[in-house]
Amino acid sequence: MSVARIAVVGGDGIGTEVTAQARKVIDAVLPGVEYQEYDLGARLYNRTGEVLPQSVQDELAGHEAILLGAIGDPSVPPGVLERGLLLKLRFDFDQYVNLRPSKLWPGTTSPLAGVKPGEIDMVVVREGTEGLYVGAGGVLHKDTPAEIATEESLNTRHGVERVVRDAFARAERRDRRHVTLVHKTNVLTKAGSLWARTFAAVAAEHPEVTTEYQHIDAASMFMVSNPQRFDVVVTDNLFGDIITDIAAAVTGGIGMAASGSVNPERVYPSTFEPVHGSAPDIAGKGIADPAAAILSAALLLEHLGQTDAARRVTEAVAAEVASRAPGAPLRTAEVGDRVAAAV
Amino acid sequence: MSVARIAVVGGDGIGTEVTAQARKVIDAVLPGVEYQEYDLGARLYNRTGEVLPQSVQDELAGHEAILLGAIGDPSVPPGVLERGLLLKLRFDFDQYVNLRPSKLWPGTTSPLAGVKPGEIDMVVVREGTEGLYVGAGGVLHKDTPAEIATEESLNTRHGVERVVRDAFARAERRDRRHVTLVHKTNVLTKAGSLWARTFAAVAAEHPEVTTEYQHIDAASMFMVSNPQRFDVVVTDNLFGDIITDIAAAVTGGIGMAASGSVNPERVYPSTFEPVHGSAPDIAGKGIADPAAAILSAALLLEHLGQTDAARRVTEAVAAEVASRAPGAPLRTAEVGDRVAAAV
Numbered sequence: 001m002s003v004a005r006i007a008v009v010g011g012d013g014i015g016t017e018v019t020a021q022a023r024k025v026i027d028a029v030l031p032g033v034e035y036q037e038y039d040l041g042a043r044l045y046n047r048t049g050e051v052l053p054q055s056v057q058d059e060l061a062g063h064e065a066i067l068l069g070a071i072g073d074p075s076v077p078p079g080v081l082e083r084g085l086l087l088k089l090r091f092d093f094d095q096y097v098n099l100r101p102s103k104l105w106p107g108t109t110s111p112l113a114g115v116k117p118g119e120i121d122m123v124v125v126r127e128g129t130e131g132l133y134v135g136a137g138g139v140l141h142k143d144t145p146a147e148i149a150t151e152e153s154l155n156t157r158h159g160v161e162r163v164v165r166d167a168f169a170r171a172e173r174r175d176r177r178h179v180t181l182v183h184k185t186n187v188l189t190k191a192g193s194l195w196a197r198t199f200a201a202v203a204a205e206h207p208e209v210t211t212e213y214q215h216i217d218a219a220s221m222f223m224v225s226n227p228q229r230f231d232v233v234v235t236d237n238l239f240g241d242i243i244t245d246i247a248a249a250v251t252g253g254i255g256m257a258a259s260g261s262v263n264p265e266r267v268y269p270s271t272f273e274p275v276h277g278s279a280p281d282i283a284g285k286g287i288a289d290p291a292a293a294i295l296s297a298a299l300l301l302e303h304l305g306q307t308d309a310a311r312r313v314t315e316a317v318a319a320e321v322a323s324r325a326p327g328a329p330l331r332t333a334e335v336g337d338r339v340a341a342a343v
Numbered sequence: 344m345s346v347a348r349i350a351v352v353g354g355d356g357i358g359t360e361v362t363a364q365a366r367k368v369i370d371a372v373l374p375g376v377e378y379q380e381y382d383l384g385a386r387l388y389n390r391t392g393e394v395l396p397q398s399v400q401d402e403l404a405g406h407e408a409i410l411l412g413a414i415g416d417p418s419v420p421p422g423v424l425e426r427g428l429l430l431k432l433r434f435d436f437d438q439y440v441n442l443r444p445s446k447l448w449p450g451t452t453s454p455l456a457g458v459k460p461g462e463i464d465m466v467v468v469r470e471g472t473e474g475l476y477v478g479a480g481g482v483l484h485k486d487t488p489a490e491i492a493t494e495e496s497l498n499t500r501h502g503v504e505r506v507v508r509d510a511f512a513r514a515e516r517r518d519r520r521h522v523t524l525v526h527k528t529n530v531l532t533k534a535g536s537l538w539a540r541t542f543a544a545v546a547a548e549h550p551e552v553t554t555e556y557q558h559i560d561a562a563s564m565f566m567v568s569n570p571q572r573f574d575v576v577v578t579d580n581l582f583g584d585i586i587t588d589i590a591a592a593v594t595g596g597i598g599m600a601a602s603g604s605v606n607p608e609r610v611y612p613s614t615f616e617p618v619h620g621s622a623p624d625i626a627g628k629g630i631a632d633p634a635a636a637i638l639s640a641a642l643l644l645e646h647l648g649q650t651d652a653a654r655r656v657t658e659a660v661a662a663e664v665a666s667r668a669p670g671a672p673l674r675t676a677e678v679g680d681r682v683a684a685a686v
């Protein structure tokens with residue numbers, strides 16, 4: 001019997017190269033995982049016009065987690081694969097916790113002057129199934145001077161409360177136990193009030209967790225001027241999209257940025273993927289850095305309850321990155337080998 | 344006869360202190376301006392419950408520009424003054440160009456390692472009268488588990504086209520002549536398509552201006568990893584709110600961040616104000632830095648067609664800031680005196 005069933009969607013460009021290393025590391029730390037590879041992304045789309053065939057989605061649903069590399073290729077119109085695969089999985093598999101840890105690791109350099117490894121250590125818990133991502137809205141009088149276009153942000157108490165609860169639960173397991181709510185309550189008064197009231201209610205159940213509120217504009221500024229102040233951040237879908245990229249930037253870029261689109265109850269599979277893209281320019285050369293993909297595999301292991309394995313993978317990646325000689329050429333497979341050997 | 348009629352809204356905290364210096368500098372560079380001071384902000388609100396009495400708004404409408412200090416005080420519920428004054432003026436006075444230059448000035452330090460004064464020089468042209476700022480949306484079943492809250496982003500071809508045109512016109516007057524559109528077209532497909540198609544149409548009329556598109560998340564990252572690449576940025580109301588604060592952060596914080604909420608046709612008065620807040624903690628001490636307020640006055644002069652005066656004020660502020668001894672105490676009035684003497 002397998003210890004877990006994982007679907008692997010390498011995807012486009014460097015995606016397949018980095019997921020191969022993530023698999024290698026999972027096998028080293030947790031033998032007995034059963035994998036099924038799915039060929040999704042630009043190739044399938046260009047061949048068939050389909051992004052996620054229903055039969056594949058049904059098969060994915062039978063797995064405990066999806067390890068994803070990257071999708072996207074210049075041959076496909078922008079947005080098609082993102083909406084048809086990434087966002088579809090988030091919505092259909094109710095992956096409401098979009099998890100993005102950001103840490104300034106030893107061996108990496110922040111673009112911020114004077115900020116040292118270890119000083120930045122936060123996790124953004126981004127809502128993944130509501131807000132402006134639902135696709136509501138419309139267009140009238142297209143291509144005329146009278147055109148209007150609307151986008152609607154939909155937010156439910158149900159959706160907000162569950163993700164806020166998740167953020168507080170994570171804060172309970174961290175040293176600093178601090179949660180920052182990021183929104184724009186002074187302008188988005190309807191959704192902002194729902195988020196603020198829900199946050200206050202959940203906070204009242206966690207007296208040992210300290211809390212703070214920041215507007216998205218102020219939070220974006222603090223991400224640059226004082227990212228050290230953040231521990232757990234909880235925010236809506238779009239604000240989370242933005243703030244996690246700033247967090248990645250100040251921790252040295254997306255080279256180490258892992259993410260999980262998580263259905264915490266495990267009713268549906270969760271997706272784990274590096275934040276970086278398919279990087280067609282370096283694809284096939286064996287020089288892509290698999291660190292973020294392997295760290296995403298650690299988030300996957302954590303999600304499966306393999307806490308010890310997750311910790312060992314994270315530590316091995318951190319050690320490997322810290323040991324790199326500055327400027328030395330990187331071989332994708334060798335990084336995977338070293339991390340696999342170290343776990 | 345006066346050369347211009349300017350309404351001055353010092354507002355709260357350090358607001359009145361910094362606008363006093365801005366007035367001083369305007370008087371030095373352009374004698375004969377007629378001022379009318381209006382006492383708006385927390386004091387008025389706490390005394391009368393009103394934020395912007397109709398009679399005051401009617402009087403403001405008779406001015407060519409409004410010089411604003413800062414509003415906001417802990418005694419007033421968050422959002423009340425912002426929506427009742429700042430946003431109300433933007434909407435009622437059709438201030439559709441929200442202008443935010445960001446420059447790394449000599450004498451200021453970027454938090455980004457290795458970025459030198461002069462290297463960052465951009466202006467964000469943020470739409471000011473549409474998008475998620477219109478206040479559309481609603482709440483159902485408030486304070487029950489069934490609560491939903493919506494926010495609606497409204498975008499018109501009319502509103503998008505005029506601000507995009509303004510951005511290209513500004514780019515024509517700059518050295519690099521480069522305009523970046525920032526949106527999230529891969530997710531916000533309706534509004535994103537309107538923005539992208541409008542941008543392409545206006546770009547076609549400006550063959551000498553180079554253009555680029557970035558998603559808001561990527562743009563936020565580039566603001567940190569490579570802010571040098573931006574020249575003119577045009578974007579919607581909310582994305583502009585966020586991105587201008589990141590731009591301010593990477594150019595050393597909001598100490599030098601000026602802004603204008605502009606009605607380019609001058610049918611209505613435009614508002615010019617520093618991006619910083621009322622800073623109640625240092626109010627009344629005479630130690631607030633008036634640089635951003637004076638730079639806002641320069642934007643005001645530019646708007647009134649006083650291009651030469653605007654340039655002299657900007658250069659005088661830059662020289663004053665560059666001449667500051669690091670760590671030396673700052674006196675608000677002395678900064679104003681020095682800049683006034685230099686113009």
Ligand SMILES: CC(C)[C@H](C(=O)O)[C@@H](O)C(=O)O
Nearest residue numbers: 082083086087241529530560
């Ligand atoms: C590709 C895109 C749809 C996606 C998002 O906006 O969520 C990406 O930016 C991310 O952060 O995962």
Ligand SMILES: CC(C)[C@H](C(=O)O)[C@@H](O)C(=O)O
Nearest residue numbers: 186187217425426429430584
């Ligand atoms: C105070 C607030 C309403 C305002 C905004 O969101 O536009 C401010 O952040 C700004 O950028 O001028």
